Amino acid sequence: MSTVSSAVLSSLALSTQGLDKRFGSLVVASDINLAIPHGVRYALIGPNGAGKTTLINLITGMLRPDAGRIVLGDTDITTFKPDARVKRGLVRTFQINQLFPHLNALEAVTLAVCERRGVAGEWWKPLPAYGEAVDEAYAILKSLALATDCYRLTRELAYGQQRLLEIALALATRPKVLLLDEPAAGVPRGEGAELFSAIAGLSKDITVLFIEHDMDIVFRFASRIIVMVGGRILVEGTPQEIAADARVREVYLGGDAP
C-alpha cells in the first residue's frame, strides 16, 4: 500500500510504513510512517509514554508489529530477527543501561567486535590470538575516553562512563543506522561533555535517530525533529518549525520548553 516508489525508498536509510502495535486495548503505536534519509541527525521527542522507546523496539525487532513494514536501505526487514538487523547495520542503545556487569569494558567491546566479525563462535583459539579485534575495541574505547578504565568491571564504572560504554558497544557493531534512546539520560549537565562530543563526532556515514528530552541536545544536533504523542506522530519539521508549532507547545506545557 506504499505510495512511495522503491527508488525513493532505497535512497532512505530507514523507513517505516503504517506501523501499528497494541497491547489489548492499549495502542502504543498507530500508523507510524518514517522516512529517514542517509547521514542525517533526526530527533524523536514527545512526552513520557508517547511510545518512543516502543517504536525503537518495533524497529529493532524486539517487538513484533501488528501491521506495517520496516525497510532498511533497500531491504524489507520486517520479519528479520533482532541480531540479523544488527548485522545489517541497524543498531540501538538503551535508555536504561543494558551492559554486562561482570565483564570489563574491554571484554564487552571486544565481544561486540568479535560478534560483528563473526568469530564469536570460535572456541578453539584463545582471545589473545584475535589481536585485531582487541585493538579495534581498544581504539573505540579510547575515542570515548574509556581506555584508562577499561580493565575495571562494568558495574564499578561511574554512571557517565557506563552511558559512554552503551555507545561504545553500539559503535563496535559498525552501525549504518544508529538509534540512540535518551543517550544523556541520568547524566548530570556538567558531566555530559564527553557524551556530547561523542555524539557530535559520529561519522557522517552513520544515520542517527535519537530520542531525547534534553532540548539543548536536540536543538544542537538535530536537523529535523519528529514529535510523538500517544503512539502517533503529531508533527515533524525543522527545529525552528517545531519550536514555533502551537500544538507542540501545548503538549509540552509545563515541560522542557527551551
Add this chain to the structure above:
Amino acid sequence: MTLGPIFGVLFDGVAYGMLLFLLSVGLSVTLGMMNFVNLAHCAFAMLGGYVTVTLINVYGWPFLATLPLAFLAAAIASVALERTLYRRLYRASELDQVLLTIGLTFMSVGAAAYVFGTIQQPVQTPSYLRGSIGFLGASFGVYRLFLVGVGLSITLLLAFALEYTRFGAQVRAAVDNQRMARGLGINVDLAFAITFALGSGLAGLGGALAIEVVGLDPAFAFAYLVYVLIVVSVGGLGSVGGSFAAAILLGVTDIAGKYYVPQVGAFLIYLMMVVLLMWRPAGLFGRR
C-alpha cells in the same frame, strides 16, 4: 443404566486431582505474586501430615479436628521462614532461590527421618470415612468423596475471596502488576505474607489429607514436589483456576495412565508437561 469402570477411574483421578490442587494452589499464587521459587512448599505439606499423625497417634485427637491444626502449623512455619530467610532472596536469582528452598527441604527430610523414622506412618481414618458407596454400579470411596468435597469447597471459597473481597482484589492486582499495585497504595508485602501463609497452610492441609491416599514418609517432601511443580507450571503462575484445571488434568492422567497403560507409567505425565510447557511456557492460564 450402569456406569462403566471408566467412571471409577475418572472419579479417582478427580479426587487425586483435588489433593494435588490443595497441595499446589499456594505455590502457584505466591510464585505469581512475588516470583519466588519456593521448592520447600511440599515440606510444609509434609509438616501438616506429621502434625496430624502426631495428634492422632500420640494425643488421640479425632481426625477432623487435626486438620485445622495441620493448616495452622504449616502457615506458622512458613511465616517464620519467610521473615528470616526468604525475604532476603526476593531479588536473588532463581538458582539461589531454588537452592535455598531445596536445602530447606533436605533439612526437613532429614529432620522428619530423625524424629519419625523412615517408615510410612500408620493412621487410622475415622470409621465414617472408610468404605465406599455404590452408585449406578460403580463404587465411590467415601474418603475420596470427602476429598472431592473438601477440594470443591475450598476452591469455591478461594474463588469467592479472590473475586469479591478487597483482599482478593489486592492479591489479583499484585499478581497482575506488582509495581502498579504498590503505586496504588496496596501493601504488597503484607498481602504476600498473608497469601504465603494461606498457601502454605493449604499445603499443610493437603499433606494431612494425603496420608490416607498416598501415605506419609520423609520422602513425601520431594516425591510430590515434582507433581506440584508440574501443576504450577502447566496451570500458569498466579492462577487459581489454572492450578485447578492442571491439577485435575494431572490427577486424571496419572490415575488413568496407571490403570490403562501401566507399562508406560509416569512417562506420559512428563511428556505431557514438556509438550504443554513448550507450547505455552507461561502455563495454560498464565500471563506473560
Add this chain to the structure above:
Amino acid sequence: MAVSSSAAFDPNLYLQAQTRWQPIEYAFWAATLLPFLLFPHHLVLASQIAITALFALSLDLILGYAGIVSLGHAAFFGLGAYTAGIMSKYGWGDPFVGLLVGPAVAGLAGYATSFIISRFRHLPLIMITMGLGFLLLEAANSAEWLTGGSDGLQGVRIGPLFGRLRFDLWGYTSYAYSLCVLFLVFLVTRRLINSPFGLALRGIRENPVRMPAIGAPSRSHIRTIYTISAIVAGIAGTVLAQTTSTVSLGVLDFQRSAEVVIILVLGGAGRLYGGLVGAIIFMVARDQFSGIAPQYWYFWIGALLVSVVMLLPNGILGGLARLTSSWRDKAS
C-alpha cells in the same frame, strides 16, 4: 582484577595475562597426583571424585558460563554410561572405543534437545530440563530389555586399558584413567572459556537482552555450548561405567542432577575450578558420612546448601576470591 592503571597498559598483554596459567593451577594439578602416594587405599574414591568433577565441569559450561539452569543434566551423564555399558555387553568393551561412542550419543541427544532448551528461560526452562530428565529416566526404566531396568545393566564387560591394564578394585588403573580424562577435557574447556566463544557465553549470562542487540546469535551459541556440555557429561558417565563395570538407573535420576548442581554451586560456578573443588569436598564429606545413617546426611547437606546460598553466594572459590582481593586492597 588488581591491575596497574597505567594508561599505556597494552590490552593484548592484559588479555594474555588473564589467560595464562597461574601458579596455583599447577599446584592443584600436581596435588591430584597425591592420592597415589598418600591415599593408596582410597583410589576408588579418588576415581569417583574425578568423575564427579568432570560431570560438574560439564554443568559449569552451561550454568556457570551461559547461565542455563538445568535440573536434568544427569540425562547426558546416564546416556554416556548406558551406551558404554551396553556396547560392552555386545563385545565392544575396549575403553577407548567406549570413550568415543558414549559421549557421541550423549552429544547427539544434547544437540537435539538444545533446540528446545535455547528457546526458554527462568522457570519454564528449569521445568523442561527436569521433565526431560524424568522422561529419560522413565524410558530407561521401562526399556528393561535394553537397560536391565531397576535391576541395573547386566553383563557389562569392560576390556582392559591398552589391552593390559584392568580396572580392578585396587583402583590404580581407574584413578589414572579418570584423572587423565579429566585433565585432558579440562585443557579443552579451559581453552574454550578463554576464547571469543567463552566471552560470548559470559555475555549471554550477564545480559541476554543485550546480546542480540550487538548482533549475537544467542540461540546458536546456546545450542553449541549445550551440545559440548552434553558430550563432556557423557564422557564422565562413560568413564563411570568403565571404571566400575556397573550401570544402574541411579546415573539418570533427579538426585544425580540435583547433586551436581549443588556441587557446582558449593565450589563456585563460573570459575572452571569450582566444580572440581566442590566435587572433592562433597564426595569426601559424603564418604565420611556414609558410616553414619543416611538420613542425617540429608539434613547436613541441606544445612550446607542453605549456608552457601545465604553466606557464600559465589561458592567457596568466590568467597576465597573476595578474601584475596580484599587482602590485596589492604596491602596496596
